[in-house]
Amino acid sequence: MDLIASMQPSKDARPATIDEVARILADAVASGLSVTTIGGGCHLALGRSVRAPNIILHTTELRDVVEHEPDDMTISVEAGMRIADLRELLAHHRSRLPIDVEAPERSTIGGMVAFGAVGPRRLGLGTLRDYLIGARFVQADGRMVKTGGMVVKNVSGYDLTRMLHGSMGALGVIGSLNFKLAPMPASQSVLTFALARATDALATAAAIVDTRLPFSAVHARSDGTVVAGGEGHADDVKRLRAEARAVTLWHGATERECCEGENDVNAAWHAFSAAPFDERTTTFRIASTQSKIATDIERAAAIARSLCFEPVWSADAGCGTAELSVDCADDCDDIVKLERELMGLATLRITRCPLSIRPHLVLHGRQPAGAQLMRLLKSQFDPTGAFAGAPFAVGAQSDGR
């Protein structure tokens, strides 16, 4: 709540229906007021307000299930539904979505889609983008737009649904989202192995990926551990465990932990996603490729160490991405330097940082190649700049740096 208070809005709005969202936005535009949308408030630090918003629109009262067809393996939920509630509801029907997030009790599904959240089981489960089949969002002028539908295959018109993923709310306020669902696997497990050095962990993780077997996750971490997940038929999971053990043994690893069963595995991935330095954590997400990620993360860590940080990182060997976290305390200048240097290394995005240092950071990395077109799109969907306080103004925040 401190974060929200610091934005000093003139008014809080907590609409309970999507129609109410539309009315609030239409009124705001008519009165020349700006609006910022907030879900669970987990990633507030990641946007830069051009100016303090006049209205904070909280989506947390938009938490109903719009439509759930368990037999169709589809669901439509309002944007403010908490991840924990959604997970529980789906688990009741033996289905799920890839929603391993840091704070499931706080995070909302709309926020996770707008943020483009990526979980540790991306290799096997993908991201929410892969499951999105439709949405309703409200444009800045209060007009509601429906995209997609409740069917699992759909090429009727432009795919505005997937464009919402990672849009940071810049196209409109997401009211509801439709997903196809994955079945809950019969069996799942997570194995953790320890190696002597982080470099060995990277090589071992790459060797597990090289088996080309369907692991749900393969990560190497800065503490020299390798984490490998497997899900599916019990015999398949058993085989994946055996293969992971064989590869890691060859690389001289020792097995540290084996989690099995839905609850323990969820808890393990939840712990995996936790911020290493609590609220002082700044996390850089580095996107590279499978063949380069080991080199890139080691270089990134070396850069961080050269600036006197003690970085903690994990590299998703199967997806070619990594997250590097540092304890930033008050050394804002060094974080700014670190961000600048890492931007020269790979595609970068900050996924966590204290609010106090946010104004000094670029946050979203180098301007993407299509930035000009993105700005044009933003201006079409928000011609008056009503979302000036939105957590993301595409392209704008990387200008001038």
Added chain:
Amino acid sequence: MSLRDELLAAVGPLGLIDDPGGRSTFAYEAALPSHTPPLDFVVLPTTTSQVVDVVKAAARNGVPIVPRGSGTGLCGGSLTPRGGITISTTRMNRILRVDYADRRAVVQPGVINLDLSETTRPHGFFYAPDPSSQRISTIGGNVACNAGGPHCLAYGTTTDHVLGLRCVMPDGGVLTANSTPDESGFDLAAVITGSEGTLAIVTEIVVRLLPVPEAVRVALAAFDTIDDACRSVSAIVARGLAPTALEMMDHMAIVAVESAFHVGYPLDCGAVLLIEVDGLADGIDDRLAAVTATCREHGATSVREASTQDEREALWSGRKGAAAAFGRMAPNFYIQDAVVPRSRLPQALARVTEIADHYRVKNANVFHAGDGNLHPNIMFDRRDPAEVRRVVEAGSAILHACVDLGGTVSGEHGIGLEKRDALDLIFSADDLAAMAKVKGCFNPSLLFNPDKIFPSNRRCGELLALAAGAAALASEAGAWI
């Protein structure tokens, strides 16, 4: 300099076709829609920079541009209602790079879908989207339509396998969409995929490659009625059994396939369900058994499991060859594409049968049952105008029925010319206006593939005339997938 001279300078004499016979070859599609006037030029560029030069020349002269792959589209997306220039990607057929370590390939849009998997399979990788036209359709065309295929049930459609796109914009600028993985900003590749060439001309595609699964099992379940088969599919989905493919063929389709190819489908049944399961060898037999047991519970009269690679291929060849087999059944056929929620499949198929009876048309169903994606194939003879009219009306009635059941008007073929007015069935004016905003940003001159996707707001009578004209066109081109 005339437009012809500019195009000649851009693509050279081998890349330009402007004689009437040559041009007319490119004026058709495997589609029902419209009668299009002759296009003015066909250009066959080989590189992005040649496409840039062509687009700039067209922009200077205010001439529309329509991109085209192999012409296997089924909705008129590559037809040229306003004439202009067709950019054929036929010569942009190089696989530019394959990075096995990074599980991706960079291809030109004219690469034939199946060629990519055939190139990468010896290295243990494949490209997952597999439309039935994959032996001839191009990856660029697949991107334009966000093509699906039988294995999309497990692997997702084209959009899930496009990692990045290089495109030429209407002003001749080159856009790299999703140039780096996970870059911040709007997902431009997502909106370009499936936009049928109305937003940008795609000249390079970065696609994801998947490791070839260790084991594959294929089975064929036979049912007395299509209703039993549909209920089995709904139960398989509801139980979360997640096979790789779940394809259905009704009696008429089975008869067509058997008489053409003799693949061994049972003729004494109402429907068959082709089931594929892939993954690790350890659990695969159990996983297949769970699916076939569900079929038996719902009335399967027999289940045949393929025990060899040859048998698997034989079972699949019937499904993949269905469209060709229909060519033996009637002079023409019209393939419809609509989707319903999977639990509504029994009602949807019942409605399709009622509609076919009502309009006195012969229909065979071959479809992606696991996705709820229907493909009624309506047989007809174009020389009978009354029958053509009934076919068009039946097709429209099927779309209405699917929308009434909570479905949509296209699952994988696209909107093009044929279905643009059907979008009004599922989208409001505000919904369509939001899409139009996107189009306005990408394609403000509206010279890229005009008249496609967005409703024409024509009257019903005009629409029928349009569709009837299109039927004639399809028959001349020969209807095939």
